[in-house]
Amino acid sequence: MLNLRDTKDIVLRPYQLDAVEGLRDGLREGKKRLILCAPTGAGKTVLAAHLLQQADDKGNYALFLVDRVALVNQTSETLDDYGVNHGTVQGINRRWAPRENVQVCSVQTLARRKLPRAPSLIVYDEAHCQYAATLKFIADHPEAVAVGLTATPFTAGMADHWQGMVNVTTTRKLIDDGFLMEPKIYIAKSPDESEFGRNSFGEFSDESAALAGIQIVGDVVAEWIAKTTEHFGGPAKTIVFSPTVEHGRELCAAFSAAGFNFQQISYLDRDDNERAEKIAEFRRPDSLIHGLVSCGVLTKGFDVPDVLVGISCKPYRKSLSSHIQEIGRVMRTHPDKTKCLWLDHCGNFERFAVDMYDVWDHGAGELSTAAKRDSVAREREVKTREPLKCAECGGGMRGNTCTACGWERPARSDIQSVAGELREFDPTALGMEPRGGLRADCLKRPKDIWLAALNYCAANSRKGEDHARRWAYGVFRGVYPNAKLPSGWYSARIPASVDQAALSLVERETARFRKKNPIRRPIVANDNDRARAA
Incomplete structure (x- = not known):
């Protein structure tokens, strides 16, 4: 049962109410498998809490599925905040209470454990991950309504398992309305493309990325010191995305040698309690940990709003979703946060900037087309790299404006061509480079x-x-x-x-x-x- 404590009401924003209505419209059309596409900061967990609370009020059995132990605890805490009674299905957990109407489930534990009732509602967090056991669980309960939550519905085959998608809002709208913060992006020194090998899926291999990345560990530390000093006057709370555990160890050692406390957490951690302690310490406003180095752990669903810096050291060739998920970790707002930085040491911004800004500005689009975005390899070539790097500060360009220093690239021409019309020649279009x-x-x-x-x-x-x-x-x-x-x-x-x-x-x-x-x-x-x- 829920511990007695102060709770708050679930108050949905207007676009969240519209999203709920969009789900209802889909159900009225007979669609029981729907994706709810909501970018980072749109409040997916709050929307899920609303759906789960409604199920609880009706006496229905509802499951919230996550794929990480840390996300089980994080979701459980959020439901506690909103006064939603629930149990947890995850290893040996003190919140095991299978007869509660709402259950927060680790997908790994759910595959091995039997529940007392069939669910009427299944909410699948980070649905783009597409675990076979979870998809089978949903398929085995055709009577249940299934809602898949994701910010990045770009995984191939999603359209085969879901009947439609409701787009909640766009990242650009969240930024404009103050719910998210757009990072200042810097294109830092990174290995050459030729140093990255390919795996059997056509992605960059982690091993080659680690070997190439270790050669520039010193540059990663030096760039971090320089940029945090420039923008924050000293060390700032940071998340680093690393390709391998070995590379992460090298990073932690290099930061330590420079006098900073960076701790690694990875998918190889054997002690869940130790990892939980590191994350809990990192969440503290006065944390003793300057940065967490993540190897396959914090890419999605990890929310520490006062993180100020993200460092990208894991290159992707196809996975737009991973890039967007990672950069989203620094974009949440916080009362003490006036800016955030993204330091790219692997070329991901140069590969994905065009697609990323398209998704930020216009949303993911239709599920059938969105699910193809991660199948296209992006190459970091000179003709695509030069327009994306600021000539003044090395920042990342969004169109003609630098995200870091605000420099604007002068337009080469103001000539506009309109079909069927002849317009007077504008002499200002010639040779006016400031x-x-x-x-x-x-x-x-x-x-x-x-x-x-x-x-x-x-x-x-x-x-x-x-x-x-x-x-x-x-x-x-x-x-x-x-x-x-x-x-x-x-x-x-x-x-x-x-x-x-x-x-x-x-x-x-x-x-x-x-x-x-x-x-x-x-x-x-x-x-x-x-x-x-x-």
């Missing part, structure tokens, strides 16, 4: 910069309009070093009012030039320049 290091959004509008320069120089020149125009040209060339003024710009009427962001940039550029060149005169247009631009 000087490296400039990040202002107004740089996308070169004509605004030119007009602001005209306005500023006319207001501050004591030598007349001709000098003001030549001075403005010098300022403009300082911003766009290789640009030529399009026809008609040089003689344009000096505006009385201009874009304030552009004017501020002109003022900063003028001050920068004066500070750097206290004696030299600024660049001004000569007769040839004026004739060409007139």
